[in-house]
Amino acid sequence: MVKATHPTAEKIAVAFDFDDTLVPSTYDTFIEYLGMDATEFRQQVYDPLKADGWDPISARFYSFINYSKSRSNSSEKITRETIREFGQSLQPFAGVTDMFHRLQETATAIVPQVEVEFYLITSGFVEMARSCKIADCFKAMWGPEFHYSESGEIEFLKRSLDHPAKPRYLYYISKGVRDDDSRDDILFVYEDVPPAELAIPLPQVIYVGDGDSDIPCFAMLNREGGTAIGVYPEGSAQQWADHYQPSQGERVSNLALADYSAGSELMKSLTLAVEGICKKIQLQQLSTAK
Numbered sequence: 001m002v003k004a005t006h007p008t009a010e011k012i013a014v015a016f017d018f019d020d021t022l023v024p025s026t027y028d029t030f031i032e033y034l035g036m037d038a039t040e041f042r043q044q045v046y047d048p049l050k051a052d053g054w055d056p057i058s059a060r061f062y063s064f065i066n067y068s069k070s071r072s073n074s075s076e077k078i079t080r081e082t083i084r085e086f087g088q089s090l091q092p093f094a095g096v097t098d099m100f101h102r103l104q105e106t107a108t109a110i111v112p113q114v115e116v117e118f119y120l121i122t123s124g125f126v127e128m129a130r131s132c133k134i135a136d137c138f139k140a141m142w143g144p145e146f147h148y149s150e151s152g153e154i155e156f157l158k159r160s161l162d163h164p165a166k167p168r169y170l171y172y173i174s175k176g177v178r179d180d181d182s183r184d185d186i187l188f189v190y191e192d193v194p195p196a197e198l199a200i201p202l203p204q205v206i207y208v209g210d211g212d213s214d215i216p217c218f219a220m221l222n223r224e225g226g227t228a229i230g231v232y233p234e235g236s237a238q239q240w241a242d243h244y245q246p247s248q249g250e251r252v253s254n255l256a257l258a259d260y261s262a263g264s265e266l267m268k269s270l271t272l273a274v275e276g277i278c279k280k281i282q283l284q285q286l287s288t289a290k
């Protein structure tokens, strides 16, 4: 028996950003859900915090915490329940709900035993994502969370996850995500793991995200031989063109509209990426079967 030159595993990981990648911005839609104008709220509350040097995640969480605190009517306070109900009301972009099984079918058609695992890594509000209709499709979801008071009202930012920290989770996926997901597992992802022991080698990891905030993940996967796919929500192509001028290492394999319907450019890119990885797995299987 000849040992394969490169280790391989019969798994593919597809990791997604959330806001503006799978759903519209949860910050803006939540402001509107609370009955306010998103642009006005940003101008009056969020922008001054940013101008004062606040970190964007802290500013977003604080703006809602402060809003809730200022409500004298208890029915207007933002609670765990408000977040959950809002999450349930979130409408993913076209085709998202069918995309998960479509990609699994694409993979199975080439390598029957291959498993496609889906992950979510957000710098937005992960608890909203955990309540949304596609939550069950993900093996794990990571992102900033609220701390709640005894009465269930949002009170503090409990856990943060900024964009430069996202690649750490891609390493974690590659090492193998444990069911009892602990902080330590994520902190020590840089520990050396022999390539043959990796749960999912990084060339079998795909990351889908929008905008320049996802550049750390794009750059990391490009370095490691993975696949980076950039999306833009409807109407924001020009924004991408204006802001996104990455260096060679930060480029994406393709940039497409956030439309996951069958036959869309984005679904074609994702399908090609999954097929490409499956064919490499197939090739490895041929060489190890000798």
Ligand SMILES: [Mg+2]
Pocket (backbone or CB within 6 Å): 017, 018, 019, 020, 021, 209, 210, 211
């Ligand atoms: Mg995003």
